[in-house]
Amino acid sequence: MNRTQVKYEPQIRFRSSSSSSSSSSSSSSIHSFFFSLQNPNCSTYHIQMVSLLPYSTPIQLSKLPANFKIQTSFFHRHNRTHLNTSTRRFLVNSIETNSFESNSLNQSQDKQKQQPRRTLFPGGFKRPEIKVPTLILQLNSDDVLNDKDRVLDYVDVAVSKWVGIVVIDGGRLYEAACLLKSVIRDRAYLLIAERVDIASAVDASGVLLSDQGLPALVARNMMMESKSNSVVLPLVARTVHTVNTALSASNSEGADFLIYGVDSEKFAEVLLNSVIQSIKVPVFTTIALEREDVSLTQALKLLESGASGLVMSLGNMKLFSNESLSRLFSSVNVIKEGTQVGSQKIKQFETDKELRVKNGVAGFIKLDDREKQFIENEKEILLEALSVIRKAAPLMDEVSLLTDAVAQLDDPFLLVIVGEFNSGKSSVINALLGRRYLKEGVVPTTNEITLLCYSEKDANAQERCERHPDGQFICYLPAPILRNMNLVDTPGTNVILQRQQRLTEEFVPRADLILFVLSADRPLTESEVAFLRYIQQWKKKVLFVLNKADLYQSASELEEAIAFVKANVQKLLKTEQVTLYPVSARSALETKLNAYSVAGINHQDLLLNDSIWRSSGFYELEKFLFSFLDGSTDTGMERMKLKLGTPVGIADRLISSCESFVRNDFESANQDLISIREILNEVRAYMMKMENESTSWRRQTLSLINNAKVRAVRLVESTLQLSNLDLVASYVFKGNKKGMMPITSNVQNDIVGPALSDAQKLLGEYLIWLQSNNAREGRLYKEKFEKRWPYNQHDLIHLRTYELQEKGEERSIKVLENFSAAAAATLFEQEIREVVLETFGGLGAAGVSASLLTSVLPTTLEDLLALGLCSAGGFCYRHDEQVRWSQRHPVPKVSRHTCWNVSRVIWSWTHGG
Ligand SMILES: Nc1nc2c(ncn2[C@@H]2O[C@H](COP(=O)(O)OP(=O)(O)OP(=O)(O)O)[C@@H](O)[C@H]2O)c(=O)[nH]1
Numbered sequence: 059m060n061r062t063q064v065k066y067e068p069q070i071r072f073r074s075s076s077s078s079s080s081s082s083s084s085s086s087s088i089h090s091f092f093f094s095l096q097n098p099n100c101s102t103y104h105i106q107m108v109s110l111l112p113y114s115t116p117i118q119l120s121k122l123p124a125n126f127k128i129q130t131s132f133f134h135r136h137n138r139t140h141l142n143t144s145t146r147r148f149l150v151n152s153i154e155t156n157s158f159e160s161n162s163l164n165q166s167q168d169k170q171k172q173q174p175r176r177t178l179f180p181g182g183f184k185r186p187e188i189k190v191p192t193l194i195l196q197l198n199s200d201d202v203l204n205d206k207d208r209v210l211d212y213v214d215v216a217v218s219k220w221v222g223i224v225v226i227d228g229g230r231l232y233e234a235a236c237l238l239k240s241v242i243r244d245r246a247y248l249l250i251a252e253r254v255d256i257a258s259a260v261d262a263s264g265v266l267l268s269d270q271g272l273p274a275l276v277a278r279n280m281m282m283e284s285k286s287n288s289v290v291l292p293l294v295a296r297t298v299h300t301v302n303t304a305l306s307a308s309n310s311e312g313a314d315f316l317i318y319g320v321d322s323e324k325f326a327e328v329l330l331n332s333v334i335q336s337i338k339v340p341v342f343t344t345i346a347l348e349r350e351d352v353s354l355t356q357a358l359k360l361l362e363s364g365a366s367g368l369v370m371s372l373g374n375m376k377l378f379s380n381e382s383l384s385r386l387f388s389s390v391n392v393i394k395e396g397t398q399v400g401s402q403k404i405k406q407f408e409t410d411k412e413l414r415v416k417n418g419v420a421g422f423i424k425l426d427d428r429e430k431q432f433i434e435n436e437k438e439i440l441l442e443a444l445s446v447i448r449k450a451a452p453l454m455d456e457v458s459l460l461t462d463a464v465a466q467l468d469d470p471f472l473l474v475i476v477g478e479f480n481s482g483k484s485s486v487i488n489a490l491l492g493r494r495y496l497k498e499g500v501v502p503t504t505n506e507i508t509l510l511c512y513s514e515k516d517a518n519a520q521e522r523c524e525r526h527p528d529g530q531f532i533c534y535l536p537a538p539i540l541r542n543m544n545l546v547d548t549p550g551t552n553v554i555l556q557r558q559q560r561l562t563e564e565f566v567p568r569a570d571l572i573l574f575v576l577s578a579d580r581p582l583t584e585s586e587v588a589f590l591r592y593i594q595q596w597k598k599k600v601l602f603v604l605n606k607a608d609l610y611q612s613a614s615e616l617e618e619a620i621a622f623v624k625a626n627v628q629k630l631l632k633t634e635q636v637t638l639y640p641v642s643a644r645s646a647l648e649t650k651l652n653a654y655s656v657a658g659i660n661h662q663d664l665l666l667n668d669s670i671w672r673s674s675g676f677y678e679l680e681k682f683l684f685s686f687l688d689g690s691t692d693t694g695m696e697r698m699k700l701k702l703g704t705p706v707g708i709a710d711r712l713i714s715s716c717e718s719f720v721r722n723d724f725e726s727a728n729q730d731l732i733s734i735r736e737i738l739n740e741v742r743a744y745m746m747k748m749e750n751e752s753t754s755w756r757r758q759t760l761s762l763i764n765n766a767k768v769r770a771v772r773l774v775e776s777t778l779q780l781s782n783l784d785l786v787a788s789y790v791f792k793g794n795k796k797g798m799m800p801i802t803s804n805v806q807n808d809i810v811g812p813a814l815s816d817a818q819k820l821l822g823e824y825l826i827w828l829q830s831n832n833a834r835e836g837r838l839y840k841e842k843f844e845k846r847w848p849y850n851q852h853d854l855i856h857l858r859t860y861e862l863q864e865k866g867e868e869r870s871i872k873v874l875e876n877f878s879a880a881a882a883a884t885l886f887e888q889e890i891r892e893v894v895l896e897t898f899g900g901l902g903a904a905g906v907s908a909s910l911l912t913s914v915l916p917t918t919l920e921d922l923l924a925l926g927l928c929s930a931g932g933f934c935y936r937h938d939e940q941v942r943w944s945q946r947h948p949v950p951k952v953s954r955h956t957c958w959n960v961s962r963v964i965w966s967w968t969h970g971g
Pocket residue numbers: 477478479480481482483484485486497498499500501502503504505548549550551605606607608609641642643644645
C-alpha cells in the first residue's frame with residue numbers, strides 16, 4: 059500500500075498582493091485550479107492552486123520536485139466551467155516561465171496526441187464495466203481524514219474483497235480523495251459526490267450526482283475533457299428518490315448506474331421492484347441497518363428483489379462480519395456455491411444452456427461428429443492465436459473479445475439487431491417474437507445490450523429479465539425463434555449518449571449475423587454509413603431491413619428507396635449481394651397478435667394461410683431466418699459457417715492490429731537505432747576531433763617539461779661539480795635531518811616551482827577549452843535526445859553529464875592544488891641520496907656524478923612534471939596510458955622506480971592520503 063504520495067505533494071499557489079489567498083472557500087472571488095503532475099515513474103501528483111480574481115495576478119511557484127510535468131487542464135472551482143482560452147494560456151505561460159522545464163505542458167499534450175490509442179473501437183473509448191452484485195462504500199471526507207490509518211486499512215481490505223465502488227462526499231474532498239485513490243488503485247471505482255472538478259483533479263473514475271445536480275451528459279463531457287488521455291469513459295451515477303427521476307436518469311440522460319436513496323426498508327422493496335422493471339442500468343439501494351442478523355436478511359431480500367447491490371456507510375458495513383459480506387457480495391461464492399443471491403438465476407441460466415446444448419453443439423441441430431470435431435479443432439487453433447496476440451500486444455484489451463468468442467462457440471447463433479435510435483429495432487424484435495416483449499417508443503428507449511434467450515420453463519409466465527454479472531441484460535423468453543438463435547437488442551446509434559453508442563460498437567464483433575434496421579423515413583443516413591463501415595471492419599455478414607415500409611405512399615416509392623439503399627450499400631461494402639427486406643414491423647406484430655388471439659387453432663397455420671401476411675416483407679424475412687434453424691439446409695450450413703467465422707474474424711482483426719502495432723513498434727525501434735547510431739557516430743567524430751586537438755596541448759605540456767628538464771640539467775651541471783662531490787657526499791651521509799641540500803632548494807625554487815605555475819596556467823586554459831567543447835557538444839546531444847525521445851528522462855541525462863564534468867574538474871583542481879613543489883623537490887632529493895648511496899662504493903665520485911647527470915635528474919623531473927600534468931589535465935587517467943607514456947620515454951631502471959614513486963605520491967595527493 060503506497061500512501062506516501064500525498065506527503066510529496068508539491069504546492070503551487072497564486073500570490074496576490076492585494077489580499078490573502080489562503081482559503082478557497084470563504085470568498086466568492088477566490089478560485090482554485092488543479093494540476094496533476096507526473097514524475098518520471100508515472101505516479102501522478104495533484105496540486106491545488108488558489109487565486110483571487112483577476113487572473114492577471116502573477117503566479118509564484120514554490121520549489122517543485124525536479125522532473126515533474128503538468129498533465130491535465132485547469133478547472134474553475136465555483137461555477138465548474140472551463141477556464142477560457144486566454145486564461146488557460148496565461149497560466150501555461152506563467153508556469154513555463156517559472157521553475158518548470160519549458161514546454162513541459164506542450165510535450166505532455168504532444169505525447170497524448172502521439173500515443174496511439176490501443177483500442178479497436180471507433181471512438182477510442184471503452185465503457186467501464188460494473189460487475190454486479192457489488193457493494194458501494196459511501197465515505198465522508200472527515201471520517202477519512204480524522205482516522206486516516208484505520209479507515210484506509212479498512213478500505214484496503216474492503217476493495218480487495220467486496221467493494222466495487224467507493225463514493226466520497228463531504229468538505230475536504232480533494233485531500234480525502236487523494237488518500238483513497240492511493241489505497242484503492244485500480245481495484246474499485248472511486249466516485250466523487252457532486253464535484254466534477256475534484257473528480258478530474260484526482261483522476262477519479264467518475265462522479266455521483268444528486269437528483270438536482272448537473273446533467274449526466276455535461277458531467278461526463280467535462281470529465282472526458284480532463285481525462286483526454288484515458289480510453290475509459292468516466293462513470294456518471296445519480297442518486298434518485300422517485301421512479302420518475304430514476305427513469306429519466308437512466309433513459310434520456312444516460313447515467314451509468316443509479317443509487318436509489320430511500321430509507322424505509324419496505325418502501326425500498328416496493329419501489330425497487332417497479333423501478334427495476336423499467337430500468338436497465340444497475341440500480342443500487344441504500345439501507346439503514348440495525349443488527350447483523352436483521353441486516354443480512356434485509357440485504358439478501360433487496361438483492362433478490364433485483365437490486366444490483368447495496369450502498370453502505372462505513373459504520374453500516376462494519377455491522378457485517380466477513381462471512382456475511384462474503385455471502386452477499388463475493389462473486390466467487392455466488393458462482394461456486396450458488397448462494398441465495400442470484401443462485402436461482404445462475405442455475406436457471408446453466409439449465410437453459412444445457413437445454414440448448416442438448417439440441418446440438420452451438421445451438422445447431424443435425425450436426426454430425428465430424429462437424430463437432432471441427433469446432434474442437436477451431437478452438438485449439440484460436441487458443442494458439444490468443445497466446446500469440448497476448449505476447450505480441452500485451453496491452454491490447456480487446457483480447458477479451460476473442461476469449462469470450464472462443465467460450466461462446468458452444469452458445470447459440472447470435473443475431474444482433476443494430477440501427478439508429480428510433481429506427482424500429484425493438485419493434486422488429488417484438489414482431490419476430492410475436493409479442494410486445496420489448497419497450498418501443500419515439501425517444502431512445504434501449505439503453506443497454508439486451509440478450510434474448512430461450513426459456514421453456516417460463517412458457518406461460520411473464521418474461522424474466524436480469525442483469526448478468528458481466529453487465530448485460532438477459533431476458534429469458536419462450537418464443538420459438540429463440541430455441542436455436544439468441545437475439546440481441548442494442549441501443550441505437552447516432553444518439554448523444556456516447557456510452558450507449560459504445561455499447562453497440564463493442565457488441566458488433568460478437569455477432570454471428572447483423573440485422574441492420576433502417577427507417578423508411580431516413581434510409582441510409584450519414585451516421586448509418588459510418589456505422590456500416592465500422593461493421594465492415596469486423597467482416598460481418600449484414601442483413602438489411604427497411605422498416606416502416608408502411609410510410610411509403612406507393613409501391614414505386616418503396617422500389618425507389620430499396621434501389622437507393624441497395625446501390626449505396628453495394629458501393630460501400632463492395633459487393634453485389636445485398637440482402638434487404640422491406641418490412642413494417644408494426645403491422646407484422648399486429649397481424650401476429652391478432653392471429654395469436656384466436657384460441658384453439660395452430661397460429662402458424664393461420665398466419666401461413668393469410669395472403670396479406672405471406673405477401674409482407676416480414677414473412678420473407680422470417681422465412682430466411684427460420685431456414686437458419688436447420689443445419690442440413692444450405693442456409694443452415696451458412697449459419698454454421700458464420701458462427702464458426704465469428705471468433706476467426708475477431709482473431710483476424712486482432713492479429714492484423716497486432717501486426718500494425720508491432721510494425722509501428724518495430725519502425726520506431728528502428729528509428730531509435732538509427733538515431734542512436736547517428737549520435738554514436740557524432741560522439742566518435744567528436745572524440746577524434748578532441749584527440750587531434752589535444753595534440754597541441756600535449757605538445758605544450760611536453761615543451762614545458764623539456765624546458766624544466768633543460769634548466770635542471772643546466773643547474774646540476776653548474777652546481778654538482780666534481781669539486782663539490784665531497785660536500786655532497788657528506789651531506790648525503792648526514793641524512794635529511796639537517797635541512798635541504800642546496801641543489802634541492804634550487805630545484806624547488808627555480809625549476810619545479812615556476813614549472814608548476816606554468817603548468818597551472820596551462821591547465822586552466824586546457825580546462826576552459828575542454829569544458830566549453832564538452833558543454834557545446836553535450837548540449838547538441840541533449841537537443842538531439844529530446845527531439846527524438848521527447849518524453850524520456852532527460853533530466854537524468856542532463857544531471858549525469860554535468861555530474862561527470864564536475865567530477866573531472868574537481869579532480870584536476872585537486873591535483874594542482876596539492877601538487878607541491880616542495881614535495882616534488884624532496885622526492886628529487888631522496889632520489890639523489892639513493893643514487894649516491896648505491897653508486898658511491900663501486901664507482902666513486904665520478905660514477906655518482908655521471909649517474910646523476912645522465913639518468914636521475916632528467917627522468918625524475920620529467921616523470922614528476924609529466925605525471926602531475928597528465929593527471930591534472932586528464933591526459934592519462936589510466937595506468938596503461940602511463941605505461942605507454944613511459945615506454946615512449948625510455949628510462950633506466952632507477953627512473954622506473956622513480957616513476958612508481960611519483961605515481962604513488964600523486965595517488966596519495968589526489969586521494970587525500
Ligand atoms: N410507421 C411505423 N412505425 C413504426 C414501425 N416500427 C416501429 N415504429 C415506431 O417507431 C418508433 C420507434 O420504435 P422502436 O422499436 O422503439 O425503435 P428502436 O430502434 O428500438 O429505438 P431505440 O431503442 O430508442 O433505439 C416507435 O414509435 C414505433 O411505434 C413501423 O413498421 N411503421
